[in-house]
Amino acid sequence: MKKQITLLATILLGLTFGYGQKTEDLNKNRRYDEISWLITHNAFQNPEIGASDGGAGGKNQQHSINTQLNNGVRSFMIDLQYGRVSNVFKGSFLHLGHGAGGYFHWMEMCDFLEDIKRFLDRNRNEIITLHMQIDGDVTVNHINDAFNGRGNRCNSRADIDHYLYSQPQKNKRWPTLNALIQTNKRLIVLSERNFGNNAPSWLHYEFDFTRQNDFAANNVSDLLQTHRYDIAGNPGRGDNRSSLLTINNFVTDAPLGYGDGNKSADANGYRKMKNKLLGSWVSFAKRPSMAVDFYEKNNYSSRKAILEANKWNEVRGRFKYSNGADFTGYVEVNSNIESTWRINGAKVRARLHYSLPARPGESRIITFSHPDYNFSPNRIRLGRFDGANKRTYIQDITVTRKRNLEKLISSKKKELSIQKKSKNHFVIDLSEVSQKTINLNVYDMTGRLIEVINSSGNDKVNFELTQSGLYIVQGNIDGEFYSKKILN
DSSP, X not given: OHHHHHHHHHHHHHHHHTTOOOGGGSOTTSBGGGSOOEEETTTTOSTTOOSSOOOSSOXXXXXXXXXXXXXXXXXXXXXXXXXXXXXSXXXXXXXXXXXXXXXXXXXXXXXXXXXXXXXXHHOXXXXXXXXXXXXXXXXXXXXXXXXXXXXXXXXXXGBOGGGBOOOSSTTSOOOBHHHHHHHTOOEEEEEXXXXXXXXXXXEEEHHHHEEEOOOOBSSGGGGGOGGGGOTTSSTTSBOTTSSEEEEEOOBBOTTTOOBOHHHHHHHTOHHHHHHHHHHHHXXXXXXXXXXXXXXXXXXXXXXXXXXXXXXXXXXXXXXXXXXXXXXXXXXXXXXXXXXXXXXXXXXXXXXXXXXXXXXXXXXXXXXXXXXXXXXXXXEEEGGGSOOSSOOEEEOOEEEEESSOHHHHHHHOTTTOEEEEEETXXXXXXXXXXXXXXXEEEEEETTOOEEEEEEEESOSEEEEEOOSOSEEEXXXXXXXXXXXXXXXX
16 A cells, blocks of 8 residues: 555655756757746745745745755745844844844744755756846845855855856857856846946846846736737836846735735636737746746646746847847837737837747737848748657847938038049048948949958048949848948
8 A cells, every 4th residue: 555655755856846947948049048948936935945934924835945856946036134033132143034124033043054065966958047136135155145055054065056057148149058068157147236347247237137027916817918029017126138038927915925826717717828828928028937836736737837838939130230239229019910900009129139939820920120120031931840749949039220321421420431532532421320231232333343341440541433333232231231422
């Protein structure tokens, strides 16, 4: 009988863990930002803390950090503050806590980091992300000490700094999962508080590297409000040029922010989660990760939805001028399905990066537009890339300006000019142009190519025309297309 019970427990355990977000479930050749991550909101606030110090208050999760890790959670939202409550005054050491003054702390930071380190030590192919909300009085030195296993109440078992990854600059391409595993830099830390130049390289300012949607929903129906699908919904929470998107999909009570198990069971339903992932992906034109309360509700359906999203093919790219320079203006993104989609009066817009899901049977045709620019290609038929084999397709979009050179010169005469200095001798003045990279062709009126002008970094560029007549100068300056007639 005991053997049967043990066998049944093993089977049930396998079913429970079957939808975990383990690296083996993912395409490790995908980049870090080409993965949708399941994020547990207020991950530390649970009744199974297994830590040295608990406290009064509600909860947002049912399981301990160790259980969450074993169940496949790889990304955690935590609140970092100084502990002040138990034993009257504890000093300036760090707690994971919720609420003003640390009154609802649940776990010491060193205990949390020790759990993370132990898991990374034992699981050499796994990657973990921390999203940290940090109280205003917490110093960067104490944060650094905690990750190095130093300081008050810390010990060497929490020394985790050798796993920390540093992203060189906010708009640079993220590494692949394989690259993070091979270099053993498998812990990514994002901070909602900006420490500026005082921050170590691994302590990334969250809103330089990610975009978040609006949060603070009190009812499940609030999660479907249009402003939660809008880049303008909460402009303080991130840079839309980034390639990372976090969708807050939790319902909490007001004003303390505790989770509601029944509401979470509804919000985390498989179909709702899947539709929220798809809707967010299309409306932000970025691959979403999802932050939830009580991730285990509905038989771990939130994990199933995230795992499903990571199977979908993806089309992504950057908006660039023809010379390779980034185009960082806003691009209107529309599809044949959401052709009338408006959020707070504005179309869906992307900036620098875009990403779109290409699921099996996908029928969306995506178009890119801007009043002043042309795009090549200007549309993508997602059905060309659809499937569920975890593939990512890169399709960069080339941007050229619609306005011609004559119009630009008339409105911005100081920025650019072509002058005839003497017989047959012309000078292009680039002193007011930023990058000074030109690729121009000179044609006669029959369309015959007369001269090719390439230059980079010079304020003035000279060229000559040996024959009299009318010519067209046409090409790219700093990645923008221009066309102008000149007379010799």
